[in-house]
Amino acid sequence: MANPNPHYGTGTFRRRVRVRAAPGQVTVELEDGNHGFRLRMWHDGARINTVELDPLRIPFNTCAEASKPLTRAIGHRLDEGAAVLRDRLVPSDNCTHMHDMLVLAAAHAASHRGEEATTRQYDMAVEDERSGVMRASVRCNGETVHEWEIAKHEIVAPAELAGRPAMRGFHAWASECFADLRLEAAVALQRAYFVAQSRRFSFEPAALNPGVADGMPHSACYSYNRSVVERALRSDGTVRDFTHTPDLLLKFLP
Template identity: 35%
Template structure:
């Protein structure tokens, strides 16, 4: 299989030391269920997808830390969207805009890993832009898997993605092998979310100015929602995303 990484001589230790966005995703198969959790600067969320005979029997969302006052309402929408579906029909495109993007992603990840024997962990770092350059790196189970370079809004490496902006990768990602596509999609979304670090807080706190691409940003909620929740810059505090959240969920933290 051809590798799509662009791993240069910069060590992982050096990369994670630079200021930037951090995201941790952990997918843990359990008896009759899968728990998927996510933590980054402004989110700490989890979904436990229970399943029986190839169908989703229950959906249990948990919003531990969230950026908007209306976010908790998305839990009921997630339950309605996926409960009773065959696992194979839990799709990234199913009612996505009606849902919280992050809860939706976690439910899709959980369904995709329902038959796994072991957990899967993704760690992502996106450096803050310097002279228009960002580096986006993803590790799977502690091993470097993808590293992309973005210059002035367009990817310059790896060669397979060069000249394209992050939102324009859908077709290329869809053509990748399943495990590679999953990782690339997670890195793409992290890169998009990381742009928020460059936007003044006052501007990103007006939901009415944000595209209606998820539950909170639908017009009727965007008009009334307010920013809330604690923001952590994991790159500056030395803390590791996912560690404390895993403990609160009753999981043994990863090394």
């Protein structure tokens, strides 16, 4: 069972996601304190043709296996939208983060126009809980999109969002309140908030903290599925703290 992180309350969880869309190809890179992934997706302008995933830093030895379900996206029509792609992929069969990266890649492939490559970078920061509140923000290409204060998994500020859930039930209200870039940024921030909870714990030594000891519900993601979680061993020395070094994100240092 994980132990409390003695440094929790003094740091900030950081995550960076970069999307580069060019004719026929989209690359998505993601790095945070727990993960490092690079995904490439090729398409012909109408359908997804190929998906390639590099698991550069992963929490469990089983996480890399989750790249296999991504191949279900091959043949997906780009004009069918994210909901159809999610159903096709079956989220619980996938790594949550790989799944999100592929859905993001498909959306940018569908919206990309012209011959010029476009780049969109999201930077999320979620401060450790202090006085019962976590402050979370997301910037897109350097410009702030959302700033939230969250207590007990519920947004308390800004006032117009007060009472909205930041965990279960998030996507339903966010899809009604936001659209386009603001919705994409909100989803990115919610995912960062979710993963930021891991900063509360220390999973060292890794050998004493296998996946089955986490107590996560089955089907929370690929590595927590039955027949997988029983052999999910935590990767040693892969957790990073980017509190004071956000510029190292997406450098994928060993």
